[in-house]
Amino acid sequence: MTLSLRWRLTLIYAGLLGLTLLFAGSLSYVALRHTLYAGLDDALRGFAEHQVRQEATLDFEPPPRVSKVLDAINRQQPIRMTVYDVGGKVKDWGPSRVGFLPQTGTRQVGAERVFTLRTASGWIQTSQSNQGVQAALRQILRLELLGVPLLLLLALALGYLLADRALRPVDQVSDLAARLARSGHSGERVPQAPGTDELARLTRTINDMLGKLDSQMARERLFAHASAHELRTPISVIRAATTLALEQERTPEQSREVLEQVESVSEDMSSLIGRLMTLASATRPPARQxxxxxxxxxxxxxxxxxxxxxxxxxxxxxxxxxxxxxxxxxxxxxxxxxxxxxxxxxxxxxxxxxxxxxxxxxxxxxxxxxxxxxxxxxxxxxxxxxxxxxxxxxxxxxxxxxxxxxxxxxxxxxxxxxxxxxxxxxxxxxxxxxxxxxxxxxx
Missing domain, CATH: 3.30.565.10 (Histidine kinase-like ATPase, C-terminal domain)
Known part of the structure; x- marks a missing residue:
């Protein structure tokens, strides 16, 4: 099945739009993921650095009862922080969710985002679940997977309408050409497309061509009619002269007069035909020199x-x-x-x-x-x-x-x-x- 030009243009437009949306969606997803994890990493780093500053300013150990309360509070916070000594033994705050990781920097361990900072007295480790980030990313992904098909369907509809509107003058030209081919009359014209774009120039060019074709056909009809009229007279004279000459016996002198009359009329007709041929050949495109x-x-x-x-x-x-x-x-x-x-x-x-x-x-x-x-x-x-x-x-x-x-x-x-x-x-x-x-x- 051969698709029409409208549908080909629409599908090409929708395909390019789909690729553009897919590329833009992928970029936006990656950028959002990077932003969310960067914000999470900054929060973990800030929490750890804040603890380092506190250790530098506080030189007393809280009572055991206070320490238990602080540990309970730490377990309820989104960010879990654990302080280790140089050997990796827990010194302060609540227990780590992922255990001791003696490597500085940020890493992903299971569902936990972990940041480890080396200090003069040991290690500080902060961690937080990335479930919130993953939930946000899944929501964005669902929206994109739902939105892209809807946008493509809308693009198909709008693309077809735009293609139909843009190609309407071409349809008018085709319909007019078909009518002219059937009727042989070139008096019709294509409705002028508005503006100065390619289709407007096309309709103007077609109308100019039809106008010149109409004038040329009118000249040719006049030329043919006038030629027949001009040639009818000498032909009638020749036929009349020869008919009279054949109806009765004539002397050589009389026959010679008829022949001279026929010769004279034939010369005029030959001259006329020569001029007609010259006129016809004069309309051909000239050699460019x-x-x-x-x-x-x-x-x-x-x-x-x-x-x-x-x-x-x-x-x-x-x-x-x-x-x-x-x-x-x-x-x-x-x-x-x-x-x-x-x-x-x-x-x-x-x-x-x-x-x-x-x-x-x-x-x-x-x-x-x-x-x-x-x-x-x-x-x-x-x-x-x-x-x-x-x-x-x-x-x-x-x-x-x-x-x-x-x-x-x-x-x-x-x-x-x-x-x-x-x-x-x-x-x-x-x-x-x-x-x-x-x-x-x-x-």
Whole structure:
């Protein structure tokens, strides 16, 4: 039978507590025993030393009748004292319970604790039963043997309650994961655990992950729906053209026209599929390498120089050192899309400014055009696949360029910022984390 994590934690806690109580109880028992016997030994020693002082100050022998009374009193005292001469013969006080022991110090003889002191005239022996000490120790032992099991049972109950409370967020995560696996919907969230401990961080991390997963799934559903919508039109055109061509006899010239139409539509569809594949691959984690956005800016400017000249546009390039980390090819592709958009929507003989710079936090690549811009209420949606601004009507394009740039930026820890410039036109800025010295990677 496999125990649950709650019971394993509870039993471990109870076992450690039991060992701790056993160790602490043993130490306390030994310490108490030592204290009680030390007190008994001190009393015996004090009694003997007091007799030595009396012998030094008293130089008369009490009458026999007084001696008998003193002996009777001595026998009734808890501490029995006997005075011996040098040869071990009893000189004074009552008879010893254990007999003459000609060795100084303390010892245990049966149930008697005995202290013997050597004096100038002989020996003084004091003794007392240790039954009181043993009774106290037995009582302490009984209390410990009774108390430890009760404490362990209480510890089991409290330990289980604490483990149950601590693991409740984990149960909620497990239940949520099971529901998500059954339903396939990621809209639910785990109740946030209070505080800043490990479980609170776990629930926050799970909720953040679910939020990103939900957004990713929503983008993928939109991507799939929009892709099907965009591909349906060229496929319908091809099917209609080929169906009409097969329904009746056509001259070679007419057949050639149909083939040219099919070829043109196929090229558009191939271009669209290529962009879709590029967008899909752009979301993959990039290879981690050091990239300077100055190199990206210069390469993109050279790659699209002919397009700029063909539309009689003036391209102004400003580069500053702007190191970051990411995939050089993906960044060139993203920056190229920004520049292509600027070329497409800029009027003839206008200025396009492409630049890069950096601060202590981020590296930025900016493309500023002089086109119509994008209405402010449309800026959030134009970074979604197949979404275009209202100012782009009549211009070719599938609405994938900014979506591709956004996907590349997010995959490399950054984001795309779109702003309408005060002087007109759109300012598109690719913002990425700055490369610091500790993250520097050899290329």
């Amino acid at each position: 050091s990239v300077n956005l100055a190199d990206v800016t210069l390469m993109v400017s050279e790659l699209h120089a002919n397009e700029t000249h063909g539309k009689q546009l003036h391209l102004q390039v400003t580069v500053n050192d702007a190191e970051t980390t990411g995939d050089f090819g993906a960044l060139v592709l993203a920056a190229g899309n920004l520049l292509q958009n600027a070329i497409k929507y800029s009027p003839l003989r206008s200025l396009i400014h492409i630049s890069c710079d950096a601060d202590t936090v981020s590296a930025r690549l900016t493309v500023q055009d002089a086109g119509p811009g994008i209405p402010a209420d449309e800026l959030p949606r134009v970074t979604q696949p197949f979404q275009r601004g209202s100012q782009t009507q009549g211009l070719s394009g599938a609405g994938l360029g900014l979506a591709l740039v956004q996907a590349v930026a997010e995959s490399q820890g950054g984001h795309l910022e779109l702003l309408n410039a005060d002087a007109g036109g759109l300012r598109a800025t690719l913002i990425l984390p700055r490369l610091v010295a500790s993250d520097r990677i050899e290329r």
